[in-house]
Amino acid sequence: MTTDGNSWNPTRRRLLQAGAVLGTAQLASPFVQLARAADVVRIGMDNPLTGTYAALGKNEQTGAQMAVDQINAKGGILGRKVELLIEDSTSGDAGVAVQKARKLIDRDQVNFIIGNVNSALAQAIANVANEKRVFHVVPGGHTDSVTGKNCHWSTFRVCNTTQTEANAVASALVKKAGKKWYYLTPDYAFGHTLQAGLEAAGKKLGVTKVGGALTPLGTTDFSSYLIKAQAANPDVIIFLQAGDDAVNALKQAVQFGLNKRFHLAGAQQELEVLEGLPPEARVGTWVFEWYWNQPNVPHVADFVAETRKRTGGHVPTARHYFGHTAIWTCALAAQKANSLDAVKMARAMQGFELPPEIALMPDGAFYRAGQNQMIGDLYVGHAQSKGASDPEDLFVVDQVVDGKKVSPTLAETMCHQDWPKA
Amino acid sequence: MKFDLRQNALNIVIWVLLITMPAWMNAIGGYTQLGTQVVIMGLAAMALNFLLGHTGVLSFGHAAYFGLGAYGVGMTIRYLDASTPLGLLVGVLAGAVAAALIGPLIVRRRGVYFAMVTIAFGQVFYFIAVRWNTVTGGDDGLTNWHRQNIDLGLFKINIMDSAIHFYYFALVIFALAVGLMASILHSPFGRTLIAIRENERRTRFIGINVNFHIWMSWLVSCTFMALAGALFALQNNFVDPHSLYWTQSGIFVIMCVLGGMRSFWGPLVGAAIYVVLQDYLSSLVSDYWQFFIGLVFVAVVLFFPRGVMGMLRRRAVE
Amino acid sequence: MTQLILFNVANGLIIGAFYALMAIGLSLIMSLSDVINFAHGGFLTVGAYLAYTLAPYVGFWGGLVLAPIFTAIIGLIVEKFLISRVYGRDPLYSLLLTFGLAFMFEDGSRFIWGAQSVPYQVPGWLMQPLSLNYFFLTGYRMFMVALVAIAVGGLFWIMSKTRLGLRIRAGTLDLETVSVLGVNVRILRNLNFGIGIYLAGLAGVLAAGQLGLQPTIGGSVLMPSFVAIIIGGLGSLTGTLLGGLLIGVASGMTAVFWPPASEAVIYVMMALVLLVRPQGLLGEEGRF
Numbered sequence A: 001m002t003t004d005g006n007s008w009n010p011t012r013r014r015l016l017q018a019g020a021v022l023g024t025a026q027l028a029s030p031f032v033q034l035a036r037a038a039d040v041v042r043i044g045m046d047n048p049l050t051g052t053y054a055a056l057g058k059n060e061q062t063g064a065q066m067a068v069d070q071i072n073a074k075g076g077i078l079g080r081k082v083e084l085l086i087e088d089s090t091s092g093d094a095g096v097a098v099q100k101a102r103k104l105i106d107r108d109q110v111n112f113i114i115g116n117v118n119s120a121l122a123q124a125i126a127n128v129a130n131e132k133r134v135f136h137v138v139p140g141g142h143t144d145s146v147t148g149k150n151c152h153w154s155t156f157r158v159c160n161t162t163q164t165e166a167n168a169v170a171s172a173l174v175k176k177a178g179k180k181w182y183y184l185t186p187d188y189a190f191g192h193t194l195q196a197g198l199e200a201a202g203k204k205l206g207v208t209k210v211g212g213a214l215t216p217l218g219t220t221d222f223s224s225y226l227i228k229a230q231a232a233n234p235d236v237i238i239f240l241q242a243g244d245d246a247v248n249a250l251k252q253a254v255q256f257g258l259n260k261r262f263h264l265a266g267a268q269q270e271l272e273v274l275e276g277l278p279p280e281a282r283v284g285t286w287v288f289e290w291y292w293n294q295p296n297v298p299h300v301a302d303f304v305a306e307t308r309k310r311t312g313g314h315v316p317t318a319r320h321y322f323g324h325t326a327i328w329t330c331a332l333a334a335q336k337a338n339s340l341d342a343v344k345m346a347r348a349m350q351g352f353e354l355p356p357e358i359a360l361m362p363d364g365a366f367y368r369a370g371q372n373q374m375i376g377d378l379y380v381g382h383a384q385s386k387g388a389s390d391p392e393d394l395f396v397v398d399q400v401v402d403g404k405k406v407s408p409t410l411a412e413t414m415c416h417q418d419w420p421k422a
Numbered sequence B: 001m002k003f004d005l006r007q008n009a010l011n012i013v014i015w016v017l018l019i020t021m022p023a024w025m026n027a028i029g030g031y032t033q034l035g036t037q038v039v040i041m042g043l044a045a046m047a048l049n050f051l052l053g054h055t056g057v058l059s060f061g062h063a064a065y066f067g068l069g070a071y072g073v074g075m076t077i078r079y080l081d082a083s084t085p086l087g088l089l090v091g092v093l094a095g096a097v098a099a100a101l102i103g104p105l106i107v108r109r110r111g112v113y114f115a116m117v118t119i120a121f122g123q124v125f126y127f128i129a130v131r132w133n134t135v136t137g138g139d140d141g142l143t144n145w146h147r148q149n150i151d152l153g154l155f156k157i158n159i160m161d162s163a164i165h166f167y168y169f170a171l172v173i174f175a176l177a178v179g180l181m182a183s184i185l186h187s188p189f190g191r192t193l194i195a196i197r198e199n200e201r202r203t204r205f206i207g208i209n210v211n212f213h214i215w216m217s218w219l220v221s222c223t224f225m226a227l228a229g230a231l232f233a234l235q236n237n238f239v240d241p242h243s244l245y246w247t248q249s250g251i252f253v254i255m256c257v258l259g260g261m262r263s264f265w266g267p268l269v270g271a272a273i274y275v276v277l278q279d280y281l282s283s284l285v286s287d288y289w290q291f292f293i294g295l296v297f298v299a300v301v302l303f304f305p306r307g308v309m310g311m312l313r314r315r316a317v318e
Numbered sequence C: 001m002t003q004l005i006l007f008n009v010a011n012g013l014i015i016g017a018f019y020a021l022m023a024i025g026l027s028l029i030m031s032l033s034d035v036i037n038f039a040h041g042g043f044l045t046v047g048a049y050l051a052y053t054l055a056p057y058v059g060f061w062g063g064l065v066l067a068p069i070f071t072a073i074i075g076l077i078v079e080k081f082l083i084s085r086v087y088g089r090d091p092l093y094s095l096l097l098t099f100g101l102a103f104m105f106e107d108g109s110r111f112i113w114g115a116q117s118v119p120y121q122v123p124g125w126l127m128q129p130l131s132l133n134y135f136f137l138t139g140y141r142m143f144m145v146a147l148v149a150i151a152v153g154g155l156f157w158i159m160s161k162t163r164l165g166l167r168i169r170a171g172t173l174d175l176e177t178v179s180v181l182g183v184n185v186r187i188l189r190n191l192n193f194g195i196g197i198y199l200a201g202l203a204g205v206l207a208a209g210q211l212g213l214q215p216t217i218g219g220s221v222l223m224p225s226f227v228a229i230i231i232g233g234l235g236s237l238t239g240t241l242l243g244g245l246l247i248g249v250a251s252g253m254t255a256v257f258w259p260p261a262s263e264a265v266i267y268v269m270m271a272l273v274l275l276v277r278p279q280g281l282l283g284e285e286g287r288f
Helices: A012-027 A054-073 A094-107 A119-132 A162-177 A189-204 A223-231 A243-255 A271-276 A300-310 A318-337 A342-348 B002-025 B032-052 B063-080 B084-106 B111-131 B163-186 B188-198 B200-205 B210-236 B246-259 B266-284 B289-303 B307-317 C002-033 C040-081 C091-113 C139-161 C163-173 C175-180 C185-210 C219-232 C237-257 C264-276
Strands: A040-047 A081-088 A112-114 A135-138 A155-157 A180-186 A208-215 A236-239 A263-266 A285-288 A366-368 A373-375 A377-383 A395-402
Touching (some): A040 A094, A040 A318, A054 A081, A054 A243, A054 A271, A054 A300, A054 A318, A094 A112, A094 A119, A094 B032, A094 B210, A094 B266, A112 A318, A119 A135, A119 A189, A135 A318, A135 A342, A155 A373, A162 A189, A162 A236, A162 A263, A162 A285, A162 A377, A162 A395, A180 A189, A189 A208, A208 A223, A223 A236, A223 C002, A223 C237, A236 A243, A243 A263, A243 A271, A243 C185, A285 A395, A300 A318, A318 A342, B002 B032, B002 B163, B032 B163, B032 B210, B032 B266, B063 B210, B063 B246, B084 B111, B084 B210, B084 C264, B111 C219, B188 B200, B188 B210, B200 B210, B246 B289, B246 C091, B266 B289, B266 B307, C002 C040, C002 C139, C002 C163, C002 C185, C002 C219, C040 C219, C139 C163, C139 C185, C163 C185, C175 C185, C219 C237, C219 C264, C237 C264
Parallel strands (some): A040 A081, A112 A135, A135 A155, A180 A208, A180 A236, A236 A263, A263 A285
Antiparallel strands (some): A285 A377, A366 A373
């Protein structure tokens, strides 16, 4: 061990260099996860926060955070504190969603994964979660296959299938609007299956399809589609767009005065969209999956009041509800299974009835065994331009439809779950 | 001689880091997938830089060829034959054929105009991928396929389930591609490209067909881009149209600039920085990470136009 | 069927007029400063949101006047402190700079005004269709076309009759000579950028009236505007106007007859133009 006197000569310059290196290391340190505390339960949320679905994703996140705080206040999951990790999946880039899911599972070792608003991304995440055996909840991506053809034992879903939504609203549409339908359908999984659902439901009621157009996700100008739609002379133009696309489509349709010549309606509608529309464009017959103004259902008022505290006074939308329910589903699954093992939790949730303070629906809600699909109530009604009691009361519920009566049967969903051999 | 040593030292450092990456990636808070992502994006950026940095032609539409490679491999495995090598081959060919056909239409353009034309052609492929639902899966992406293990007779490479195996699989392809690109650059053809970059007019005056050379450089660049895209699809077991969108092209360009366009390894360094930064930012500020990515773009342009390698080299010269 | 075609031609012209408004601003900046402004859509978004924010105080009309001016002022500042620093450098840098700015504008808008669409209201009488048969000719859309015509007319007037316009046109052809002749090129480019951004801001206010107002509103019109410029010919304002109208009609018609190709068609048109007449329909030979 002979040291050359000159080799260790910490000049000022070198010290500065070392300092710079250390500084960089420190900057990187949040990236380095030093403590993987075993006393924490992690829930990863892989949902859109940028792009077309940013508003919906953000609301689901607010609802989820509220549920996490509630659970922690009650002592956490199996006595362990719950931590919510958020990743932006983007609104349409499934590659990113998949990458983020793998990151949450591989690096952050989450116990649960939540996502996605976009149906296509929800399915992509479901496939990853199943491959990695992670308990997965889809809060608000509606396409049928997630709990149908491509269902997994590991994936649960809060929001309805498009077929259920279509069944719930079809008879109201026929009654209010007529039997000649024209479809304006967003060109991706959600739109395709929602249209297929309506066509199937409509056929039983003697509806004829007089035409349809597929609009790309993110379309801003719908004028040429609307010109084509009116030329087909339908009784009702069915708008199946969601999010910003729905705002663009309806706003233009009303500007063109099409609401005076035809019935403008659709299946799924959301408070976010109605609020983004100018008052005169808040028209049509729709189905909501959850609505905040349910004076006769216990616990709903508490949920609304608690959400208002977090949103600067805004009422919860169905998206807040989805996020909230998704997180509680994880907590209830762990509690019932008394374990964080994904297979045990998934088994425990078969046919599980949600407690009323989580379900927040007049007929309650449960996860159907063999499909992992939550079945609750649906709210068929019409949009109104201004709320009487509250500026955000933009929807009038005409009829609460029990999901049990309009859901396709388990056989019809074509869901077949491959459970791992224990 | 001393310069050579330095050059080799750099090569050795980079290869050692790449080969040992799975060993230390997790320890510093990364994950193997992230390392694979760096290698694949690094290959893409180096492929783009063949045209951008070494020929001096600005393409802002390279994502299209990245995407063609991705769809090529995905559609082959899904519809034709469940074979990873065949898929890779089809993906690379798809990119190469498209580039060969489009090349003559655009090689006469220069500067911003070339950039615009490449964007526009790229968008055609993007819209085909988005709207040709029945074949490409449209906006939902191409699913229901999975990369297949590679059977080498004596032994199997288990890239299906093992992230580490797939990392080394990608790294081997990366090494072959990068070696090939380096030898092309060192050939007389490569020297001519650099001459075009340095002074196009003079090169033309000594009787060299500049447009033809740019076409060939474009072809080489796009072909390796398609290879990177194919690997990217294999990594995710998934392809979607966003990998063809023009903003993705811009991201490849920023990788080159960030690392240093005039350096052979610069784009790899840039890709590594970008991939890690994006991964980090999107967890830290998940709502507004794009804002900070944009800020990085602006900062690079204003303060680090030579990129990391350019700065290092300049310091070394001083 | 004839009616459907006629309707779509007319409708396409309306949409095309809107593209042209964006494209002309882009083209001005590109010709004089050699900068492709990827942030143009971002400025449109800012203009739209400014009009929305100002509306409660100054009403729709006040917003229509003020929002584009404020947007232009932001544009002047961005040009002075950021864009001007990449002039004369490889075009790559201006591309990346404006590309980064585009990201910042979108996320910045979302940060300030929220992710959810906001309802922007236009005076009720403007919103009515002129007649039941020609329902797509709403008062607002006619008003929009008229404004585009006025803006483009005004711009042509500036370009041909004022000293500023003369200098811009001369600078487009030969910046060095103009500079030698004693024109302050820096100010010239700054003002020119401001004019381009004013048009983007105006397009934003107009778009907000008929589309949903959300942070992504600007992104979707950027690419069609580029195509309009290439088809029309860079450096020719008339060509750009023509290019905008052409792609509006083409995409409208394709949406009726072959919907899946309605976006790709404009890029295919562009490829054809490049093959047959590389300088664009009204572009000058040899400039690029």
